[in-house]
Amino acid sequence: MRLSAPIYKLKRQAKLLARERGIRLHEALHQIAIKEGFKGWSHLASSYSKATPATEIMSQHNSGDMVLIGARPGHGKTLLGLELAALAGKNSRKGHVFSLDYNDADVWDRFEKLGLDPSGHDDPLVVDTSDHICAAHIIGRLANKPDRSFIVVDYLQLLDQRRSNPRLDEQVKSLKKFAIECGAVVVLIAQIDRAFELSPSNMPTIADVRLPNPLDLSLFDKRCFLHEGQIQIDVAA
Template sequence: MKEIWNPQDEEMEEAVVGACLIESEAMPLIAGKIGPEVFYNETNRLIFSTMLSMNHRGLPIDILTVKSELAARGKLEAAGGAYNVTRLSGRVASGAHLEYHVAILKELYIRREAILGSHKQLAAASDQSVDIADILVGMHNLLDRLEGTLGTADHLRGMEQLMEDTLVQVEARVENNKNGVTGIPTGLTELDEMTGGWQQGDLVVIAARPSVGKTAFALHLARAAAAAGCHTVVFSLEMQGERLGDRWLLAATEDVNPSHLRNGQLDTSELRQVREASVELAGLSIRVDDSPVVSMDHVRGVARMLQSKGECDLIILDYLQLCKMDAGQDNRNREQEVAQAARKAKLMAKELNVPVLLLSQLNRASEGRPDCRPALSDLRESGAIEQDADMVMLLYRPAMHNMKSESKSKYPSEGLGVAIVAKHRNGETGDIYFAHNPSLTKIGDYVPPMEWLMRHAK
């Protein structure tokens, strides 16, 4: 009998195993995508199976821990010994193309299964003692299994299944509803009423001109989410983590002078407040990644790793234009790069099923308007940002433009901020007013001054 061809790539297998040995984020990134059966080489299959088990148990994965785990299982020699584990770790310099390599291995595995299964069905069809109905059932089962492995049928649902899944979400919103908030609280009453909170799988773009307060606004949202018990991850590409810490401390204290905190001139009362606030803030579930050079793939990898531990409910990225762009295509312009990064952010929100708040810059076009109000067309460098976003909020402070009152509401501009919900795929649009202090370290619901209310009572 002719030998069956088995599609395989041992070098690719070793690259995947090696990447998982040298990068802590690699295994959480691919754990749900492939299993040990994908590896044709028995040694590679054994090592990957061991690492997968370690990942499920929350154990750290590196060369030494994997060697130790294999030895504890009595499998180190079967895995080629300590030398082979060390050798595999040197097969790659990084896990930069890990997901692409995994996709190739998965395809090769499906091809092997298709070839082997088809040969079995061919043999059965040639055997007249086998009932033809059983042969057809076997062929259908083979096709279903291969499609399930490939994932082609995962997202194809009939109306019955779709309505069942939709009803589950509706009932979950009813059960989790807290005063109309079904998602993650924003910390602003009007915004919660308009959005129901940040919703799973949504990409929310928060855009503004420089110095308007994007970061301050995002930190308020992060603190509000964490205070509600949601695990929040903040990627700060512009500002060092300790500077974010300064801002959170100022937001959590009553009368600490920002310049005193910055210059180290805190008096006894201020120092006491700062220490008490730090204890309070330390209890919040917020993770900060202030790596200076971050790509959207890095963000996704870290988020997947945290989610595997149940520690990622909300992602905030500050901000899009500072993200490291993919330089793989030399002929791609800046607008296309930003568009791709925004698209990846949306895919990440959908894949992880968490809200992603993406901060972005606006261009100067708004400064030429009489009231300097920003518009969707001002999104810097790419209209694709608007296309991929489920919601776009444009931040605006009329006082920055020497306006005594906001043009639409006529509210006095001092201490007034406006979050213009310019796009809302699943709800209404409109203006959300928020209050802020002069240093922009405290943000909250806006209440017009009594004098203004009395004057406009009629």
């Protein structure tokens, strides 16, 4: 059953409802769940955890995969990437988030919005928001424990913003080689060109990925595109 809004927004609605009606939060959560068509909040939460797109994507990945997640701003690509990283521990992988777009507080705030606490695991997820993030930096951070890493990079188009960094295509090839050699999975979050908003299509494709610098997009084994609450998963031929 599809939710009318992301689960963190439903929780926010419940808090407002509890305040407006003077009821306990668990009662408000129950009412929201009933409105969504579930028996109660626990039923909604368990159904969501099984049906989330991140769970579907996680079940399809293979060691050595390079995955691209593309969407226009505000369509959930970063939240999807973070949810994937948080799920890594449940799939015998070590989650790593490298963000050139957000600071540490922003990243952990988004985990909270998703209702996730990846810091509480025995082997907690690693968040790196250094200004020096590039392929070499990522590979260097994982030098001691590279095997079965699950790496999320936010985002693709910022990897070569520093003039001292190698070209974008060189960095993606390096990450691909690293993934194959170490059995890792690398997810790169990508911007979609603004021109897509003027097209009649209801879902971006690989042709809509914004490329300020040349890049062989065939390096990606799987491509996930999001738009207006929908998701499409493509596997490279």
